[in-house]
Amino acid sequence: xxxxxxxxxxxxxxxxxxxxxxxxxxxxxxxxxxxxxxxxxxxxxxxxxxxxxxxxxxxxxxxxxxxxxxxxxxxxxxxxxxxxxxxxxxxxxxxxxxxxxxxxxxxxxxxxxxxxxxxxxxxxxxxxxxxxxxxxxxxxxxxxxxxxxxxxxxxxxxxxxxxxxxxxxxxxxxxxxxxxxxxxxxxxxxxxxxxxxxxxxxxxxxxxxxxxxxxxxxxxxxxxxxxxxxxxxxxxxxxxxxxxxxxxxxxxxxxxxxxxxxxxxxxxxxxxxxxxxxxxxxxxxxxxxxxxxxxxxxxxxxxxxxxxxxxxxxxxxxxxxxxxxxxxxxxxxxxxxxxxxxxxxxxxxxxxxxxxxxxxxxxxxxxxxxxxxxxxxxxxxxxxxxxxxxxxxxxxxxxxxxxxxxxxxxxxxxxxxxxxxxxxxxxxxxxxxxxxxxxxxxxxxxxxxxxxxxxxxxxxxxxxxxxxxxxxxxxxxxxxxxxxxxxxxxxxxxxxxxxxxxxx
Numbered sequence: 001x002x003x004x005x006x007x008x009x010x011x012x013x014x015x016x017x018x019x020x021x022x023x024x025x026x027x028x029x030x031x032x033x034x035x036x037x038x039x040x041x042x043x044x045x046x047x048x049x050x051x052x053x054x055x056x057x058x059x060x061x062x063x064x065x066x067x068x069x070x071x072x073x074x075x076x077x078x079x080x081x082x083x084x085x086x087x088x089x090x091x092x093x094x095x096x097x098x099x100x101x102x103x104x105x106x107x108x109x110x111x112x113x114x115x116x117x118x119x120x121x122x123x124x125x126x127x128x129x130x131x132x133x134x135x136x137x138x139x140x141x142x143x144x145x146x147x148x149x150x151x152x153x154x155x156x157x158x159x160x161x162x163x164x165x166x167x168x169x170x171x172x173x174x175x176x177x178x179x180x181x182x183x184x185x186x187x188x189x190x191x192x193x194x195x196x197x198x199x200x201x202x203x204x205x206x207x208x209x210x211x212x213x214x215x216x217x218x219x220x221x222x223x224x225x226x227x228x229x230x231x232x233x234x235x236x237x238x239x240x241x242x243x244x245x246x247x248x249x250x251x252x253x254x255x256x257x258x259x260x261x262x263x264x265x266x267x268x269x270x271x272x273x274x275x276x277x278x279x280x281x282x283x284x285x286x287x288x289x290x291x292x293x294x295x296x297x298x299x300x301x302x303x304x305x306x307x308x309x310x311x312x313x314x315x316x317x318x319x320x321x322x323x324x325x326x327x328x329x330x331x332x333x334x335x336x337x338x339x340x341x342x343x344x345x346x347x348x349x350x351x352x353x354x355x356x357x358x359x360x361x362x363x364x365x366x367x368x369x370x371x372x373x374x375x376x377x378x379x380x381x382x383x384x385x386x387x388x389x390x391x392x393x394x395x396x397x398x399x400x401x402x403x404x405x406x407x408x409x410x411x412x413x414x415x416x417x418x419x420x421x422x423x424x425x426x427x428x429x430x431x432x433x434x435x436x437x438x439x440x441x442x443x444x445x446x447x448x449x450x451x452x453x454x455x456x457x458x459x460x461x462x463x464x465x466x467x468x469x470x471x472x473x474x475x476x477x478x479x480x481x482x483x484x485x486x487x488x489x490x491x492x493x494x495x496x497x498x499x500x501x502x503x504x
Contacts, residue, residue, distance in 0.1 A: 071099025
């Protein structure tokens with residue numbers, strides 16, 4: 001429940017916004033990806049293929065990467081902070097990951113700090129043998145389960161909710177490992193796609209609503225699990241099907257087995273997979289992400305077209321929507337903003353004047369395309385508004401006559417608890433400001449968002465069925481599809497999950 005805001009709170013938010021606008025890191029105003037998972041079974045180059053798959057999934061998490069392989073009765077693990085290419089392009093590292101089965105993970109931290117002990121896949125030795133697990137998503141009862149486990153004597157080594165799954169499997173009294181694994185799934189709530197590895201099996205699991213994606217592929221007769229189809233494409237694997245919501249798939253030397261331990265439910269995949277998270281060349285839930293994003297731009301043009309000379313995308317995520325907007329509106333598409341792909345965080349910030357120049361290290365205006373013109377800026381989403389204000393100012397500085405901002409998704413008014421790193425409501429611009437206030441703050445001549453029905457139409461639906469919505473869209477509607485146990489706990493949650501501070 002949100003606290004009641006006083007006028008002084010509004011002033012504080014405004015002051016904080018001014019401070020944010022001085023921050024030249026344009027990454028601070030984006031929705032952060034969740035994580036990416038990959039697994040392969042029965043291939044002699046399992047670790048190398050896993051590294052390639054993780055490279056294709058790098059957009060889902062850039063803070064850390066890890067691979068666990070199994071060979072000759074032993075598990076082998078390499079987990080590092082940083083990008084996949086920083087570690088797993090080395091032949092020496094791949095050589096330390098022998099075996100014909102492997103699971104991997106790229107991470108953006110949604111729960112737990114960015115420290116090495118939180119890097120996945122996590123591994124534990126159970127009485128049934130070794131067990132490694134990688135998790136994409138977020139458990140909405142993870143803190144509650146963690147507290148119960150610790151009270152019962154569990155010793156936690158990380159601060160991530162994924163470790164809860166290891167302990168739940170370990171404490172199950174069932175005989176077969178797969179039954180113990182399913183016992184753990186019955187206890188958890190929220191969103192998850194899991195890849196797990198034992199000394200005999202590769203296991204994949206997806207939450208009952210299918211909030212987080214997971215696909216099944218095949219490479220030379222070897223099964224593959226991955227967060228997105230783009231990870232199959234990079235290794236030349238064949239797409240077989242999506243893992244179904246609530247399904248547990250198990251691969252071993254005898255073949256494949258499918259378990260469906262949960263009552264069937266209408267699926268509710270996350271709408272943000274289509275808006276932002278998935279790579280444009282991926283197929284998610286049978287839909288081309290690229291085509292859906294173009295359709296969102298087309299719907300945006302039908303709903304809020306404006307007289308203009310050029311349509312300009314905010315790169316790179318706004319490009320497909322801008323193409324769709326241009327086609328429907330008839331306004332020419334131009335690359336009015338050029339992105340420098342070789343710059344990470346701005347690293348020179350000694351003075352305010354130099355900090356302001358830092359914006360242009362990542363995005364620069366293409367003056368020839370926008371000077372003297374009325375432009376329509378297209379972006380996929382609006383979070384805090386700091387980046388949008390900088391981009392609008394950049395366009396005006398480059399000579400744009402008018403700047404009309406169009407967002408190819410509805411206003412984000414509620415935080416996420418399923419693996420997307422969003423601010424709380426006080427940090428979401430659309431939750432605290434009117435449309436006119438937002439327009440004035442970012443400095444645009446006009447501002448419009450795609451409607452909720454419009455985004456459903458882009459997905460091929462007639463509109464949102466409020467009684468039975470087909471997607472997880474709580475960031476726009478406030479309707480959460482699962483219990484939020486941790487959020488609703490009357491017992492105070494711990495202010496910190498670990499007493500140990502580490503240098504990473």
